Amino acid sequence: ETGVTQTPRHLVMGMTNKKSLKCEQHLGHNAMYWYKQSAKKPLELMFVYSLEERVENNSVPSRFSPECPNSSHLFLHLHTLQPEDSALYLCASSQDARAGDEQFFGPGTRLTVL
Amino acid sequence: AQSVTQLGSHVSVSEGALVLLRCNYSSSVPPYLFWYVQYPNQGLQLLLKYTSAATLVKGINGFEAEFKKSETSFHLTKPSAHMSDAAEYFCAVSDPRTYKYIFGTGTRLKVLA
Numbered sequence: 497e498t499g500v501t502q503t504p505r506h507l508v509m510g511m512t513n514k515k516s517l518k519c520e521q522h523l524g525h526n527a528m529y530w531y532k533q534s535a536k537k538p539l540e541l542m543f544v545y546s547l548e549e550r551v552e553n554n555s556v557p558s559r560f561s562p563e564c565p566n567s568s569h570l571f572l573h574l575h576t577l578q579p580e581d582s583a584l585y586l587c588a589s590s591q592d593a594r595a596g597d598e599q600f601f602g603p604g605t606r607l608t609v610l
Numbered sequence: 611a612q613s614v615t616q617l618g619s620h621v622s623v624s625e626g627a628l629v630l631l632r633c634n635y636s637s638s639v640p641p642y643l644f645w646y647v648q649y650p651n652q653g654l655q656l657l658l659k660y661t662s663a664a665t666l667v668k669g670i671n672g673f674e675a676e677f678k679k680s681e682t683s684f685h686l687t688k689p690s691a692h693m694s695d696a697a698e699y700f701c702a703v704s705d706p707r708t709y710k711y712i713f714g715t716g717t718r719l720k721v722l723a
Binding site: 592593595 | 619642646651652653654655656659661700704705706707708709710711712713714715716
């Protein structure tokens with residue numbers, strides 16, 4: 497595997513379910529990001545991890561819970577979501593959490609909340 | 611606070627015609643600026659970035675963008691569109707003091723045969 501991978505690619509869940517999104521980067525980067533991409537809205541930065549420490553939590557509801565067990569893996573744990581949480585969730589990584597660093601994106605997980 | 615505006619959520623051009631995708635930014639400090647492309651069912655890929663070096667930036671796939679401070683613009687151009695350029699394009703601005711990107715809402719480019 498190369499670059500940034502995300503699993504699953506598609507997820508349908510009910511509002512009472514608990515699920516997790518997984519991201520893995522094979523680039524040796526130190527920073528990882530979760531973004532939410534909704535139709536007709538700018539990408540929203542949700543969380544940032546640098547060297548496995550959370551450095552950003554952008555006023556995201558607590559029903560989204562990130563986890564970064566090591567610099568290569570990032571998870572987004574989901575529980576009691578709302579239909580408006582349906583979106584494409586993108587993971588990205590960069591060499592460091594530093595201005596100007598290129599962010600490399602995974603293909604995303606398309607989430608549908610029923 | 612920083613912001614970025616992409617004029618035109620949809621742009622159509624004929625194959626072989628000039629591509630011009632517009633991006634205007636607002637920033638209280640000299641910004642870093644980026645263009646990303648997203649093909650269907652894929653993540654975003656960096657096309658080019660401006661980090662206060664040359665004002666004309668060349669990127670991949672024949673794209674380039676010019677930083678114009680007086681116009682607060684960073685428009686993306688390509689002299690001749692190809693069918694494979696059909697995708698969604700995102701402009702982003704970053705404060706040089708942080709790692710945070712502010713993305714525009716995107717412009718979907720359609721290339722007509």
